[in-house]
Amino acid sequence: MVSWLHFTSLRVYLSTLNDVLLSLVAYIKEVTTLEEIELLLNVHVPHHEEGAAIEDEDTPISQLCDALSSNVGIAVIRLDTTIEIGDSGCRALADAATNRHVHELSVKGVKSTSMPVFLDRLLSRLGDNFNLLLLNIPGCAKPNDRMREAQDIVRRNCGVVDRATRFVMDDLSPCCARCFELVGEEPVLAHVVRRRFGEDATAKIREAHRFLRGVDVHTFMRLAGVVQARVECNDREDGRSQLDNLHYDLWLYIRRLLRLDDVVLP
Template structure:
């Protein structure tokens, strides 16, 4: 994927386009955003796209530019390209929006269309209505309005019936202010019966004056499970809104510390729809930790946990905070938390060691962020984490702030190498449906991720498969390597079957293992454990 950052880089690349960017047939994505001072290069860009329509993904976001001279060229490009699958445009220029919509109507390849800062006009909303009604190749549609909220309802009414009748859309994102409550009711009451439409994202809801009505309507219509509200509740007064399953996040940064914050955290087990939770822990650490642990024990949907922790006063290096141990143990027991964000200050070196041990043995966390940690704590963390980190196959991203001691570089590299290895497992396994049975690259990844339910969920999401379909594909692909001979043949140890020389002392050999014994061995052995280079060297 190629991104152009800033106008200077963009101009440089476009000036050298014939020798760098555009001759490459492997370029699949281009993202442009920011201020462009040399407007002629936009003409160069569009002309290049028209004569070399190979991009699969193109994005123009918040570009400061007079688009009027290029409206027709962009329309022609969108109308003619047969490679583009994803198109994103952020602009309030009505003429440009109309040109984009007209081009999309003639396009046959776009699968995902995203427009933001949309300005409602009768002509443009009618074009969107036609896209929803006529385009059979677009399963993902996102249109976010920049109109003054709640003043343009009637312009968007023409979208409701096409949305209800459409049987292709899988995901739709709209601004909640686009429709009047009666029109939302018409759509939401049909939503549970639409098999194709899996998710509706309603954004810009924080200023929506009828949020309580909307939550009630979602529950009464039975559409809560299919709707996400981009809404940040205010918990300074009440947690009532968290009963709505369409509200996925709760950030408690503004809640008054002390008894009020503790009371809110103690209510969290009642809200099982939460997927994102942010909590500040700056005082009353033990009681808050126990309340958080109680929620994590019961949480069934939470995937992102953001903790901002501050410990007052000096900490001895070997001191262990008991409340911190409670937090780590509760995170370790969680089967849902995949993204862990920690902003910590005042922690001891022992606390950093305990965190490293917890992360190393966790089989669910895929992303970890450490913020505001001192250099000494970071160094202690990476030194501890690097010991045996290669046994972890789920941690795919680790970001941190605060620096490291100079002699800690090798420990950091060991962790980085592991996360780099792990980050490729899910993309490899996600090719399970397209790859042939003989594709060892994919089968090795599938064999590995099949041991981790969290990774299988991510594979299903990336491959756009439901869990039952993925489970069937995994069983089918791994069937051939379940037996001793099948496994050893797949990894290249033998050509046909395993045959061992009899041991002089009569000990059991590999080919003496019965099916049950081999199945027990396979619980601890995956295809990736046998290094390809070792097998090839042996055969050579």
């Protein structure tokens, strides 16, 4: 697999558990260019062997999940396996889902009794992650409050990233500006913008950052959603400067310490 070290996308089908899978595990841990991986493991495991295999953290399927979790550069993970994924593998996949670069995780083959392990691990850290845009776990057939909670967060992420993308596309509404400030440095925004602008995505995002850093006080407050046009302050009796007549250079110094989210909406 040395010749695969420059691949960015990989699709693998395996029908047997052999040294090829172990080599694949080693490859996933080592490769730094891989962005998307799709694995289909159609392996027959005798029923009497399944329970013992699932509980063993050193089984090939658990090692595979660990490898997927350890590679922080992968953005899309699709895993379809006939070998049930137990607690150890589920914990690793939950960790993978919260890697900064992962925006899609689709897994078929999670053992039903291990689903709570996956969801507990995932939800313990997913709230602060805005990168995951698609979570597909077909094994969760019954209505499940924990899965609904996870999908609500994913939907939140989709909304935030969509509005941030609109800001890059010159939508200067307050909700879009606040979302861009929230996820402007996240890999998922670069991915979504790249789908629309191609190779110009990085330049477009950099331009949006430059604009937001350099806005005057009036534009900043419009983006924050607290004024419609300009900041207007009542004159002070002592004649001291107010926010609306600060020198631009002084405002830029203050601006470095402010985020849009610091401004409380009326």
